[in-house]
Amino acid sequence: MDVLIGLLGCGTVGSGVIDLLAKRADRIEELTGLRPQITRILVRDVHKPRDVNVPPSQLTTQATDILEDPNISVVIETIGGIEPARSFVLAALRAGKHVITANKDMIAEYGEEILAAAEKAQVDILFEAAVGGAIPLIRPLKESLTANVITELNGILNGTTNYILSKMTSTGAEFADVLQEAQDLGYAERDPSSDIDGLDAARKLAILATIAFQTTVSLDDIQITGIRSITAADVRYANELGAVIKLLATGCDEGGDVRLQVGPALVEKSHPLARVDDAFNALFIHGDAAGDLMFFGRGAGSLPTASAIVGDVIEVLRNIRLSVSGRLGAMRMVAKTVNVREPAPTRHFLRLEVSDKPGVFAQIAAIFADANISMESVVQRRLHEQAAEIAIMTHAISPGVLKNATLILRDLPDVRFVHSVLPVVQGGNH
């Protein structure tokens, strides 16, 4: 029996879905007893030339041709962004259609509303492709690892920033030059803000943290710092200290108090995340029974994203076949506090520019001593005539205490800049 599918959007991801579904239709029919068939595709311009081979009769510019067609029982949304995607998805769910989406923005911001609409209509809403592209993350967290209390998430969830930081590490180039190159190659958007300022990673973290910590997390709960301020000097000092700089999306749950942040950090080279380079994504998890786990793979791209979407299609068909649609996804949310407790102490990296004259380092050391911050290592280098650069690795210290000390440092006449203050993720026995 054929199951008719409406596809919203026919860009990079949509085209990959059309290709992959056609290629795997026989196998999916063998596995589920149902044959997926895309019958209608919503596009902006039916005359635009396309890479993928679709009968022109399937194209439409009217969403209602899909949303109001009673023969279409599954909708795949690949438009992206909030509107009109959200209205289309809600309409599809209310019309009793199962929905598969790769839309992280929509799920991060309107996930509660959308999941509630799906539950009410007793249909499936699946979004494996929204985080980590081809990497199975949502389903393992919701199923295989349910026996665990997840206490830590650490993810490299944005491919563009990881490409930029990897390039800065391998070439020693400055941020602006690598960003320009990435834009020229099409790896970064013309307006790169949502990637490099950390918003994209934060949206993905909000989705993962909601599932892993079983508590509703919103974007506002996440403290976000981007990578614009990272310089070639930071990357070089990190390397000398045995680490690489990554944009990390971090969540932890300490007995019901959840902490969430996105920002650049030093990752020691012996940590598995340090090896996740270029456009790859990875999620590192600690579960109280499973221990440390890491999932690694392609976080974006036409076929990797289609891999996750078609995996979701297979689940939707299986659920239809078994008459259990809308009955598997239920999560039980637990009330937790967010960002209430002080973060746990960790080692930190600082880079300062100071006047190159006697006694400056002694002043800094005195401020650190007063704040009870001890230093693990210090590198000082002359920059030019009057200025020197100091890179400091502290022992574990609470970020609040360090922040206060940094404010005092900034007021010293001989401290010209406090360039970077980055947490350090320890490697070791993973």
Place this chain on the structure above:
Amino acid sequence: MDVLIGLLGCGTVGSGVIDLLAKRADRIEELTGLRPQITRILVRDVHKPRDVNVPPSQLTTQATDILEDPNISVVIETIGGIEPARSFVLAALRAGKHVITANKDMIAEYGEEILAAAEKAQVDILFEAAVGGAIPLIRPLKESLTANVITELNGILNGTTNYILSKMTSTGAEFADVLQEAQDLGYAERDPSSDIDGLDAARKLAILATIAFQTTVSLDDIQITGIRSITAADVRYANELGAVIKLLATGCDEGGDVRLQVGPALVEKSHPLARVDDAFNALFIHGDAAGDLMFFGRGAGSLPTASAIVGDVIEVLRNIRLSVSGRLGAMRMVAKTVNVREPAPTRHFLRLEVSDKPGVFAQIAAIFADANISMESVVQRRLHEQAAEIAIMTHAISPGVLKNATLILRDLPDVRFVHSVLPVVQGGNH
């Protein structure tokens, strides 16, 4: 409603399951509407002191107390080995009980029989814990990644050998010394053969390859080499060549021709598998749509194994609740050839001991030139008065061609030993 569970075996894994199920019973009931409760535990000696707190009345030495109790609907098997585990599991399935097992030996050798018995009885048989401990591998391969044709598997699946090789790498020690130390610490068995000769990894590979390549793979299909012959010198040369030595379980599917082997290999340091150290396991996969993926975590231990088993318990309960037991696991097997085609050419590492006199290297070079094998790099070192050691990295070459050349080398009077011939797994853009 309570679901009564019979536990076969109360060793390290069984105790972990008792602990974790007790700890998570409330949450599992919330998620599935059913409360898992272990009521009977098969042990060899009811009087033996145990780490885990169980009412003595639950212990029995009679398997029939579990297998023939109609109130018990789920059996968890943690005895290990083939018999009596296999007979117990078959009896449980035939009695209509769902079975969860961590038993890789049994599934690798009798998987077909056991899966058929489960299908006939319309019950669930789940074995996520049999491969890779806490790492979700079976379910992602069977579900999330179904849209892919998996073309490559590369796994570090045995913790004992990975511990030994990691220690040899970090300390420079010889195999025998590290094995002895691992035995003293309890990380290696008194009879370590099934680990260090590669059988354990091969069993896990047979299970994964059957699922990933969708064709029945038996242990006999796998060419197995262990790590006994790996020396500190191999490890040192590997390091100089930018690689580490790992015991790899490798499978590839080239358009329906499957190749499988377990053996030591050089893994370049830029490959994600190179960072998988100590007792950690990992599986690296290439799917035609997803691209490269890696799953990493604890491959053994009481709680990590229990994490996978209790994850399976939750699935069994959910299936009971939704009345779909025994209907989700079906695989569609495809006929494929195994080990028929020549393996693809890869770079290889060789270590030879030769007489330390002029002209020896020229003889070796001539044999390689005749066989059309070109060398990427060569290191020669004097060992003592009369002997020198040569480490060679070849360019990509078919293993068959290299084997023939090696046989000719062995016959040269000035070649004393061909110590190691190991394939090289390329790093690069993962």
